Amino acid sequence: MTAPRRTVLVLGGTGEGYALAEALQDHPRWRCLSSLAGRTRSPRLPAGDSRSGGFGGPEGLAAFLRTEGIAAVIDATHPFARRMGWNAAAACTEQGLPLLRLDRPAWQAGPEDRWHEVTDWDQAVAVLRRLRTGRAFLALGRQEVAAFTPLTTCHFVIRAVDLPDPPPTFAAAEWILARGPFSQAEEEALLRHHGIEAVVCKNSGGPMDGKLAAARRLGIPVVMLQRPARPQTARAATVAEALTWLEAAG
Numbered sequence: 001m002t003a004p005r006r007t008v009l010v011l012g013g014t015g016e017g018y019a020l021a022e023a024l025q026d027h028p029r030w031r032c033l034s035s036l037a038g039r040t041r042s043p044r045l046p047a048g049d050s051r052s053g054g055f056g057g058p059e060g061l062a063a064f065l066r067t068e069g070i071a072a073v074i075d076a077t078h079p080f081a082r083r084m085g086w087n088a089a090a091a092c093t094e095q096g097l098p099l100l101r102l103d104r105p106a107w108q109a110g111p112e113d114r115w116h117e118v119t120d121w122d123q124a125v126a127v128l129r130r131l132r133t134g135r136a137f138l139a140l141g142r143q144e145v146a147a148f149t150p151l152t153t154c155h156f157v158i159r160a161v162d163l164p165d166p167p168p169t170f171a172a173a174e175w176i177l178a179r180g181p182f183s184q185a186e187e188e189a190l191l192r193h194h195g196i197e198a199v200v201c202k203n204s205g206g207p208m209d210g211k212l213a214a215a216r217r218l219g220i221p222v223v224m225l226q227r228p229a230r231p232q233t234a235r236a237a238t239v240a241e242a243l244t245w246l247e248a249a250g
């Protein structure tokens with residue numbers, strides 16, 4: 001007789017979360033239950049079982065883990081999701097469950113990079129002021145660019161997939177509507193064409209990024225938003241590593 005499959009809760013909504021759910025389909029020992037935050041109106045559904053919406057803080061999550069008979073949790077939320085990882089750590093500690101953090105490694109500055117690492121956008125504005133930046137390239141989420149409107153001495157070139165509605169009011173800004181990825185050559189051409197003196201972006205991590213390579217080549221400073229702090233947990237950088245961890249967990 002085969003043993004019943006145990007359930008792993010995957011806190012997803014990211015590329016890694018979808019890929020893990022896909023990889024766990026038909027797994028002989030683990031059933032995957034994906035959880036989405038429920039912010040998107042018609043989200044793409046992960047492979048296998050899924051549920052949607054907040055749990056009600058760490059206590060709500062602990063109760064969910066208990067009532068659903070969850071045997072392990074994998075936190076595959078976005079690197080800039082601030083709360084869920086901490087909630088998962090607290091709930092798993094309370095329930096005595098193994099927890100893994102799955103995320104792509106952050107980008108690291110090399111010796112030729114001129115990075116200014118910041119922990120919020122106010123610090124990023126302060127760095128641009130200090131550098132007396134006349135023209136900055138913002139490669140951020142469209143909801144985040146409003147933080148830069150107080151800097152009236154800088155001309156912003158802002159790249160986004162869509163315009164925010166309503167668009168924030170800048171003293172001087174132009175929008176480029178485009179969806180990546182962009183090659184180093186394309187990014188170099190853009191930075192040169194617009195006379196960019198500083199690039200502002202988030203440390204999303206993953207494969208080497210075209211704009212970072214272009215900024216390095218042109219000697220342009222990068223104002224880099226660091227990832228928020230995460231609890232100390234086991235970590236995996238790839239879906240394959242997460243599967244190996246699951247094998248050991250049960």
Ligand SMILES: NC(=O)c1ccc[n+]([C@@H]2O[C@H](COP(=O)([O-])OP(=O)(O)OC[C@H]3O[C@@H](n4cnc5c(N)ncnc54)[C@H](OP(=O)(O)O)[C@@H]3O)[C@@H](O)[C@H]2O)c1
Pocket residue numbers: 011012013014035036037038039052053054055056057058060061076077078080081082083084085087
């Ligand atoms: N922040 C970003 O830049 C970003 C970018 C792309 C995608 N996302 C995704 O969007 C979601 C929300 O982002 P956020 O920045 O608001 O995260 P967050 O600060 O970590 O989470 C805020 C609250 O949203 C609920 N939540 C988050 N992820 C959930 C999940 N996978 N399943 C069920 N509930 C979840 C939890 O509510 P309760 O306390 O009620 O349980 C959590 O306390 C995350 O899943 C994240 O991966 C975020």
